Structures are given as C-alpha cells and as structure tokens.
Amino acid sequence: MKIIVLGAGAWGTALAVSAQRTGHQVTLWARDVALVQTMQTRHENLRYLPGVVLPDGLSFSATPVNLLNAGLAQADLVVIATPMAALRQMLTAVAACRAPVAWLCKGFEAASSEGFGLLAHEIQAQVAPDLRAGVLSGPSFALEVARGQPTALVAASVHTSVRSALVAAFHSPTLRVYANEDIVGVEVGGAVKNVLAIATGLCDGLQLGLNARAALITRGLAEMTRLGLALGAQATTFMGLSGLGDLVLTATGDLSRNRQVGLSLAQGHNLSQATAALGHVAEGVYSARTVVQRAAQVGVEMPIAQAVVALLDAQLTPVQAVAALMGREPTQEQAVQAVLT
Numbered sequence: 001m002k003i004i005v006l007g008a009g010a011w012g013t014a015l016a017v018s019a020q021r022t023g024h025q026v027t028l029w030a031r032d033v034a035l036v037q038t039m040q041t042r043h044e045n046l047r048y049l050p051g052v053v054l055p056d057g058l059s060f061s062a063t064p065v066n067l068l069n070a071g072l073a074q075a076d077l078v079v080i081a082t083p084m085a086a087l088r089q090m091l092t093a094v095a096a097c098r099a100p101v102a103w104l105c106k107g108f109e110a111a112s113s114e115g116f117g118l119l120a121h122e123i124q125a126q127v128a129p130d131l132r133a134g135v136l137s138g139p140s141f142a143l144e145v146a147r148g149q150p151t152a153l154v155a156a157s158v159h160t161s162v163r164s165a166l167v168a169a170f171h172s173p174t175l176r177v178y179a180n181e182d183i184v185g186v187e188v189g190g191a192v193k194n195v196l197a198i199a200t201g202l203c204d205g206l207q208l209g210l211n212a213r214a215a216l217i218t219r220g221l222a223e224m225t226r227l228g229l230a231l232g233a234q235a236t237t238f239m240g241l242s243g244l245g246d247l248v249l250t251a252t253g254d255l256s257r258n259r260q261v262g263l264s265l266a267q268g269h270n271l272s273q274a275t276a277a278l279g280h281v282a283e284g285v286y287s288a289r290t291v292v293q294r295a296a297q298v299g300v301e302m303p304i305a306q307a308v309v310a311l312l313d314a315q316l317t318p319v320q321a322v323a324a325l326m327g328r329e330p331t332q333e334q335a336v337q338a339v340l341t
C-alpha cells in the first residue's frame with residue numbers, strides 16, 4: 001500500500017517505521033523542513049524519536065500540506081499523526097481525499113469561547129463530511145512500536161473499508177490491529193485515559209500507595225464509561241484496548257507524557273514547568289476541561305476529571321484534590337455495573 005503519514009512526532013514516526021518495515025511504501029510528512037532534512041541525512045528523528053533507525057525506502061516530505069495534492073491523490077491511506085490541536089486544520093486540508101483517512105490523536109478539542117470542544121469524528125463531520133475516515137487507537141507507546149515490541153491496536157470507523165485499510169496497513173507479526181465499529185467509544189477511551197493518567201501520576205508522585213492507584217484506575221474507568229455511554233458509545237468498548245487497555249498502560253507506564261505531568265505536579269511544579277520538561281504533547285492537559293464540560297452537558301458525574309481540572313487550574317493543591325475525592329459521600333458501586341449491563 002502507499003501510505004502517507006502527516007506529522008512526524010513520536011507516534012507518526014513510529015507507525016511510519018513499522019509500516020515501511022512490513023513492506024508498504026510510506027511517506028512521512030512534517031511541516032518542519034529542518035526536521036525532514038535531518039531525517040533524510042541522519043536516518044533518525046532526533047527531535048521526536050531518537051535512537052530509532054529510520055528504514056531504507058522510507059520517503060519524506062515537507063511540501064506545504066495544502067500543496068500535497070499529488071501525494072494525497074496517489075495514496076491508498078492517509079494518516080493524520082498530529083496532536084488534536086492541529087486536527088481541524090489537517091482534516092480541512094485533506095477534505096477532498098478519496099482514500100481512507102485515519103487520525104491517531106487521542107483527545108477532545110480544547111474548549112473555546114465558541115462552544116464545547118469536540119471529539120475527532122465530530123470535527124470531521126463538520127469540516128470534511130465526505131471523507132471515509134476513522135481512528136487508530138489503543139495502548140501503544142511509540143518507542144515500543146518502533147522497536148518492534150508486541151503491541152495491539154484498534155481501528156475504529158463506521159466504514160468497513162477504513163477499518164480494513166488500517167488493518168492491511170499496520171497489522172504485522174509484532175502489531176495486531178483489531179477492528180471496531182464503535183468510533184465514539186474508542187475516541188472517548190483514548191481521550192479520557194489521558195486525563196486519568198495525570199491523576200494516577202499525581203497519586204504515585206505523592207506516594208499514596210498501590211491501593212490508591214488501583215482505586216483511581218477502577219473508578220476512572222467508571223467515569224470514562226459513563227461519559228462514553230452518554231455520548232452514544234457501547235459499554236463493551238471500554239473493556240477493550242482503547243478503554244481498560246490504554247487506561248492501564250497510560251496510568252501505570254512511565255513512558256506516558258500524561259503520567260509524567262501528574263508526577264511533576266506532585267513534586268510541586270506548576271503546570272508550565274510540568275509541560276515544558278516534556279518536549280511532547282500531553283493531550284490530557286488540553287482535553288481535561290472539555291471532558292468535564294461535555295460530562296456536565298450530558299449530566300454525567302466525573303469527580304476524578306474534575307479534580308484534575310482543579311489541579312491544572314491551580315484551584316486545588318495536590319493534597320486538597322485527594323482530600324476532595326476521598327471526602328465524597330459514600331455511594332453504590334453497582335451504579336457502574338448497571339451501566340455496563
């Protein structure tokens with residue numbers, strides 16, 4: 001297949017490497033000309049994925065995205081690998097594409113004064129409604145995929161042809177790609193787990209213990225599921241790769257940028273200090289407010305996400321946030337099981 005990957009951050013680069021190794025013809029696009037030149041000459045993405053050799057045959061492009069017409073017209077699959085903040089712009093640029101288009105970003109659009117932030121497929125419905133499109137998600141640290149370590153992903157779309165194209169492009173001996181029709185559930189899982197990973201990073205940074213971490217993950221899964229169901233997702237999706245799977249990985253794995261933000265806040269750093277140290281996007285920081293707003297809009301309670309927003313806004317200290325969560329009224333665990341059945 002001819003695959004064009006738009007965005008040469010850690011994840012776009014890792015998936016481009018993986019697909020090229022599998023035998024596809026991959027072009028990795030970046031807006032940064034200097035980054036493309038370095039990748040061409042050094043066979044390495046020093047800025048976003050250092051230490052990984054870019055395979056022979058991988059092509060590069062820094063052509064402005066609005067001039068990419070020929071490349072897009074020849075592609076069998078277009079993959080948008082930018083953060084959520086750039087998705088609207090990228091989808092607008094590829095709106096006339098005939099090939100399947102998939103995004104990798106996990107989040108909600110940051111809330112704006114014009115209204116609530118959207119999930120990726122909601123943005124696509126606004127700006128590129130004629131595309132056959134979907135999302136590739138699931139528990140996956142870029143570095144491990146680039147190293148060829150075993151990983152399972154989920155390709156979600158309402159279009160069979162998009163799910164099939166993603167499986168054909170990325171399934172390999174080290175990368176299993178499952179198909180799922182529930183794009184709402186897959187996107188909600190990918191977005192909310194980032195917010196919850198900030199909370200578990202904070203919990204671990206404060207050395208609150210393993211009991212506390214397990215409680216946060218479990219109750220966080222309940223919050224994620226409640227929001228997803230209210231937005232039209234299927235309950236079973238949250239027991240899968242993009243729900244429980246990605247929540248466990250991101251909440252417990254130190255390669256997670258969102259978890260690192262929580263760990264850094266626990267050390268007493270402010271948000272700017274916590275994000276400046278990363279050098280990569282931590283989508284939970286930008287999605288958290290939207291998660292809470294969308295939950296309020298559909299009458300869903302999300303106390304952990306609310307505590308994360310209060311922390312990010314410096315309205316609560318880490319210790320106060322924990323006290324607020326622990327001080328809530330006792331309630332029924334069955335409330336969660338009821339929504340799962």
Ligand SMILES: NC(=O)c1ccc[n+]([C@@H]2O[C@H](COP(=O)([O-])OP(=O)(O)OC[C@H]3O[C@@H](n4cnc5c(N)ncnc54)[C@H](O)[C@@H]3O)[C@@H](O)[C@H]2O)c1
Nearest residue numbers: 008009010011012031082083086104105106141142280281
């Ligand atoms: N890194 C991972 O392990 C991983 C795994 C799964 C999903 N994701 C998701 O994939 C998305 C990208 O993550 P990443 O790790 O590659 O991020 P990153 O911070 O490593 O890189 C982001 C890339 O997007 C580019 N970019 C930013 N704004 C742009 C714009 N307006 N136009 C064009 N390019 C732009 C940056 O220059 C950079 O190359 C995120 O939503 C993330 O949640 C990441």
Ligand SMILES: O=P(O)(O)OC[C@H](O)CO
Nearest residue numbers: 138139140255256257258
């Ligand atoms: O580094 P994070 O926190 O953005 O997480 C990366 C992936 O989404 C994990 O699946």
